[in-house]
Amino acid sequence: MTTDNRVKIESLDQEGRGIAHADGKVIFIEGALTGEIVSYASYRRKPSFELAQMTTLHRAASIRVEPKCAHYGVCGGCSMQHLDARVQVAVKQRILEDSLERIGKVKPQTILPAIYGQAWGYRERARISAKYVIKKGKMLVGFHEKRSSFVADMQSCEILEPKIASLIMPLAELIEGLSIREKLPQIEVAVGENVSVLVLRVMAPPTEADEAALRAFADKHQVQFWLQSKGPETVVPFYPLDAPALSYSLPEFAVTMPFAPGEFTQVNSALNRVMISRAMRLLNPQKGERIVDFFCGLGNFTLPIARSGATVTGIEGSDALVKRAEQNAAYNNLSANTEFSARNLFVMDEALLVSLGKFDKWLIDPPRDGAMELVKAITPEIAPELIVYVSCNPATLARDTAELVLRGYVLKSAGVMNMFPQTSHVESIAVFAKAQPAC
DSSP: OOOOEEEEOOEEOTTSOEEEEETTEEEEEETOOTTOEEEEEEEEEOSSEEEEEEEEEEEOOTTBOOOSOTTBTTBSSOSOTTBOHHHHHHHHHHHHHHHHHHTSOOOOSEEOOOBOOOSSSOBOEEEEEEEEETTTTEEEEEOBBTTSSSBOOOSOOSSBOHHHHTTHHHHHHHHHTSTTGGGOOEEEEEEOSSOEEEEEEOSSOOOHHHHHHHHHHHHHHTOEEEEESSSGGGOEEEEOTTOOOOEEEEGGGTEEEEOOTTSOOOSOHHHHHHHHHHHHHHHOOOTTOEEEEETOTTTTTHHHHHHTTOEEEEEESOHHHHHHHHHHHHHTTOGGGEEEEEOOGGGOOHHHHHHTOOOSEEEEOOOTTOOHHHHHTOOTTTOOSEEEEEESOHHHHHHHHHHHHHTTEEEEEEEEEOSSTTSOOOEEEEEEEEOOOOO
């Protein structure tokens, strides 16, 4: 660590860190906000920049608030609790716009109103670590500390779904009493509308006494335990075996989506509903249209599109997810106008894309790496009239936007969706339309 230095914060970066300049370097300071005067201590130094932690707040900004969580600053789960929730959304909108302008060299014609929901207790998916710490003489259950592999010593969590948050201490007590406490490093949480599932990563089989303790805990707290002995394919239900299946619903589209604990779903089901509603309004699917949903997953967007009467093709890289999407289409009586295909969308080229045929509209919802190979493969013959792009990384969205502009598209609109309040994660949606020829 360096000695303290006093600086004024000029702006915030994409991780929510304060940006200042000192001694010819850019200083990124965790915990500092725009306009504040702070002292800092650096934990990483490079020739042109330093990463630092705020040590003293000399003058606070009006947008600073008291963090709600007692463990904020130690636990690595959140990074923006010291910033007013409404301002968090504005910061993320600025990050999106800056990324589009700086990387994509483009501005959207329209800024979409931000989508946001409840700021606390929203997280229904999580991976929580468990570790018995000899020096503390107790079992810790929680997220990792910031910049550390250590498990945070936490008794509560303000962003986890309230029922799951209330189980942090009971779970620590349960696992501490198991014979396999040293062989149980992780708990994966999946909350559905009718059941809450806890997947225990067990690196040794539980004893009969362990199993009895797990059953008693499940009965008392109304959860279902699953066990995972090795890779994802080994995840199996343990108790109770007659629990309802995991699922979430999209009432606006009369869709119910069953899912397994290890399958990807959005962590924030309430905001997911709002996101899908906006995507459908922007896409405006019509009966008779042919639409493709790239990176379709379980069919989160595919099935609402299909409900409009359009014919929809969902494409995903995983055979297992394609099978699940097909099952979900059948479950919702939407098999007649849906089809699914497993393809590696990160190695897409023009020939492969042409082989899929021409679609009227595209919906793209890629992981953080974006969809560069896909958009680079667009040719005039198969270019759709409209593309709705859902992004979880403004940098790759901006990069892909530049490519789409080169291929004759106009960025009609873009806006953020605060899927992860209290964190720096930026989810956004953008709409591209074919440029109209000049008169």
